[in-house]
Amino acid sequence: MPVLGQNQYGKAATRVVRVARAGATHQLTDLTVQVALSGQLTEAHLVGSNAAVLPTDTMKNTVYVFARERGIASPEAFAAELARHFVTSQPTVERALVTVEEHRWERLADHSFVRSGQETRTARVAYRADRFEVLSGLTGLTVLNTTDSEFHGFARDAYTTLAETTDRVLATEVTAVWRHTAQDAETIAAADWNADYATARERLLAAFSGTYSYSLQQTLFAMASAVIETLPGVAEMRLSLPNKHHFLADLSPFGIANETGDGAVYLATEQPFGLIEATVLREGAEQRIPVELTSPA
Known part of the structure; x- marks a missing residue:
């Protein structure tokens, strides 16, 4: 039945x-x-x-x-x-x-x-x-670093063609969700949610721009950690970072060299894209943010 x-x-x-x-x-x-x-x-x-x-x-x-x-x-x-x-x-x-x-x-x-x-x-x-659970977040925050990003030393197999690089454009569209420890009505009412949101957004941006990146995974952890370390009321963060690939355009058919450096021209691609996702917790906190909350549609 x-x-x-x-x-x-x-x-x-x-x-x-x-x-x-x-x-x-x-x-x-x-x-x-x-x-x-x-x-x-x-x-x-x-x-x-x-x-x-x-x-x-x-x-x-x-x-x-x-x-x-x-x-x-x-x-x-x-x-x-x-x-x-x-x-x-x-x-x-x-x-x-x-x-x-x-x-x-x-x-x-x-x-x-x-x-x-x-x-x-x-x-x-x-x-x-009588208990609240509050998740704050943002979507559609597009950020880009024109340098200070590398990607090399990765695993290879028979189908790997990607070239290693020590200088690349790193771009992503941030989707972030963070869970607050506040649960009772008095704490909810007393919290300055707008100030906390502004701080979290600022820390995400500062960590992205200030981290020398060897992988987008490393950048993700730095961004989430910056928020948790700054806001004591945040117990957990989940980030979803699609890798907005920028590849050097092939101008060799025209006899033009196009290498990383001043005046380099890149092809910005939409699909397919790498997708890096992870949850970062305050030490001792329980993971409770659903994974599907931060997966792009």
């Missing part, structure tokens, strides 16, 4: 843009919110009873109401408020998982902005039995 396993339902891709117009300089917040609820939903699946089912349209409306009436201090704080609301207001809901993506805009003037590439700030908050 079939038996119902783990299940959840919710509202995905709720876009909410909040504009704060106090004074001449406006503040713009642009989010995509996803809500997933789980709990006492067996009857909904087995006999079609909706008595325990809060409509997903209600979840969407709640996102807009909370944004309007409570504001959006940070993706983490906003997600935490929503997650706790759904669990504490519905007796059949035992766990709420709220995921928030913040889309970056750069200011042009007091009320003018430009979308900042594809970089996106993320937050994922789970709430159950």
Whole structure:
């Protein structure tokens, strides 16, 4: 006989843009919110009873109401408020998982902005039995070093054709997720999530630019370590770094030498690409970030 396993339902891709117009300089917040609820939903699946089912349209409306009436201090704080609301207001809901993506805009003037590439700030908050689990992160952060990167001494077999190099362009598009130790409501409310995010992003960038790289794996570990060493509230980091390959263009058919150095021309390729992923933990911490959270689509 079939038996119902783990299940959840919710509202995905709720876009909410909040504009704060106090004074001449406006503040713009642009989010995509996803809500997933789980709990006492067996009857909904087995006999079609909706008595325990809060409509997903209600979840969407709640996102807009909370944004309007409570504001959006940070993706983490906003997600935490929503997650706790759904669990504490519905007796059949035992766990709420709220995921928030913040889309970056750069200011042009007091009320003018430009979308900042594809970089996106993320937050994922789970709430159950008076405890929170908070994951912060970012995606689409593209970085590049024009030197201070090598790759040689690697394993070879009959099909290896890659040439060794002691000077290469290193580029990647960072997807990072970090788990906070904060779990109770008081700690969640007191945390400065925006400051912590800015610090984590700055440390990722500083470690990327400041690490002489012999492999992208080494660079990944340095980047994650820099965040963990700087922010005591971070227990775990997971990074996904696709290797955005830049190969020297072959100009020999035209009688032109094209070697690493001043004026070198590279072919930037999109696919296929190397993909380096790893989790880095604070000593003694438990690995809990799902692997699929940082794998590119």
